[in-house]
Amino acid sequence: MSIPFNRPYLVGRELHNIAQAHADGHLSGDGMFTRRCHAWLEQRIGARRALLTHSCTGALEMAAILLGLRPGDEVIMPSFTFVSTANAFVLRGAVPVFVDIRPDTLNIDETLIESAITPRTRAICVVHYAGVACEMDAIMDIAARHGLEVVEDAAQAIFSSYKGRALGGIGDLAALSFHETKNVIAGEGGALLVNDPALVERAEIIREKGTNRSKFFRGEVDKYTWVDLGSSYLPSELVAAFLAAQLEQGDDITARRLAIWQRYHAWAEPLEAQGVLRRPVIPAACTHNAHMYYILLNDSAQRDAFIARMKAAGIGTVFHYVPLHSSPAGRRYARAHGSMRHTDRVSDCLVRLPLWIGLEDHQDHVMQVAGGILADHGVFGAWSQSGCGNAADGTEGW
Ligand SMILES: *Cc1c(COP(=O)(O)O)cnc(C)c1O
Numbered sequence: 026m027s028i029p030f031n032r033p034y035l036v037g038r039e040l041h042n043i044a045q046a047h048a049d050g051h052l053s054g055d056g057m058f059t060r061r062c063h064a065w066l067e068q069r070i071g072a073r074r075a076l077l078t079h080s081c082t083g084a085l086e087m088a089a090i091l092l093g094l095r096p097g098d099e100v101i102m103p104s105f106t107f108v109s110t111a112n113a114f115v116l117r118g119a120v121p122v123f124v125d126i127r128p129d130t131l132n133i134d135e136t137l138i139e140s141a142i143t144p145r146t147r148a149i150c151v152v153h154y155a156g157v158a159c160e161m162d163a164i165m166d167i168a169a170r171h172g173l174e175v176v177e178d179a180a181q182a183i184f185s186s187y188k189g190r191a192l193g194g195i196g197d198l199a200a201l202s203f204h205e206t207k208n209v210i211a212g213e214g215g216a217l218l219v220n221d222p223a224l225v226e227r228a229e230i231i232r233e234k235g236t237n238r239s240k241f242f243r244g245e246v247d248k249y250t251w252v253d254l255g256s257s258y259l260p261s262e263l264v265a266a267f268l269a270a271q272l273e274q275g276d277d278i279t280a281r282r283l284a285i286w287q288r289y290h291a292w293a294e295p296l297e298a299q300g301v302l303r304r305p306v307i308p309a310a311c312t313h314n315a316h317m318y319y320i321l322l323n324d325s326a327q328r329d330a331f332i333a334r335m336k337a338a339g340i341g342t343v344f345h346y347v348p349l350h351s352s353p354a355g356r357r358y359a360r361a362h363g364s365m366r367h368t369d370r371v372s373d374c375l376v377r378l379p380l381w382i383g384l385e386d387h388q389d390h391v392m393q394v395a396g397g398i399l400a401d402h403g404v405f406g407a408w409s410q411s412g413c414g415n416a417a418d419g420t421e422g423w
């Protein structure tokens with residue numbers, strides 16, 4: 026039996042919606058289904074304005090344009106993230122400044138942000154890793170005191186919350202992803218959430234090739250023309266039709282993923298007690314969307330051996346991420362502020378287990394195989410029997 030790391034889930038109405046978009050005769054962007062997605066996101070997340078994009082990457086690029094970044098401006102962010110978080114700002118000539126992550130949530134360490142601020146700092150871009158919120162109260166407070174904008178890379182975080190507030194609705198701007206590896210999918214897709222009302226009109230213009238087309242369609246101007254920077258960031262109605270079906274089943278998707286997540290979490294508890302691995306930490310102020318289940322092994326040799334043995338057993342698992350500060354482009358376009366020791370260690374030790382709707386039928390098998398591999402004490406958990414000790418070579422335990 027072969028179990029993939031990911032399998033895209035269909036709620037059932039996607040193809041029906043696509044047929045309806047075709048029957049209605051509107052396949053380019055901003056038709057009825059796009060409006061339905063916008064209204065749904067605005068209501069559900071509390072964003073002032075939601076705008077579908079062709080990807081989260083595109084939404085982050087729009088955010089970087091909206092911030093009016095100039096060459097040499099700095100944006101503080103974690104290094105432990107996907108390339109688009111940094112690339113979007115580098116495209117404007119800005120410099121990502123990386124700070125280390127917290128070892129518990131693997132999110133940006135908010136206590137390190139202030140010391141990374143310079144006269145060139147313009148924004149903080151946070152990433153809610155695995156759909157678990159960053160410490161947004163502290164981060165918004167730092168931003169307010171220093172006059173910085175906050176962008177949430179909420180690619181993984183739809184349906185998660187922080188102190189009762191939906192992620193994506195807290196920063197000045199936020200970006201969602203509907204890539205097929207995320208919880209709610211459209212193949213490729215994303216959304217920019219504009220929470221600062223002063224940025225709404227310009228966001229519409231940037232998304233529509235730098236024209237005031239949105240105003241024209243609302244009858245607010247009698248012709249449309251080129252008024253600002255922009256590109257084509259909007260998806261077609263085919264994508265929006267697919268996405269509308271998924272969004273409307275979002276609560277069901279989240280509940281089913283959470284059930285799988287909880288089973289992994291219960292399975293991993295005794296392994297954590299034995300020091301074989303460390304489980305995800307969910308702070309009390311956060312609800313999460315079960316975007317991923319990861320485990321942290323004790324070093325990269327264990328992690329690589331685990332992935333290889335799972336693969337040999339026909340089960341797909343993956344690591345995350347090559348830290349951006351040590352990647353070729355990261356070294357060229359960005360800089361690290363201070364030690365990256367948690368980033369480096371997590372990226373050495375983290376492995377994601379399969380988590381997709383339909384896995385329910387195979388999850389016992391995955392846990393049984395993984396448990397069998399981790400029971401090889403010659404390889405796994407050898408040094409850390411107490412669960413939190415330090416290895417003889419001085420390596421920290423989890
Ligand atoms: C998936 C992801 C992205 C990119 O999303 P796309 O829709 O593929 O562009 C950006 N940031 C993070 C943190 C992600 O997980």
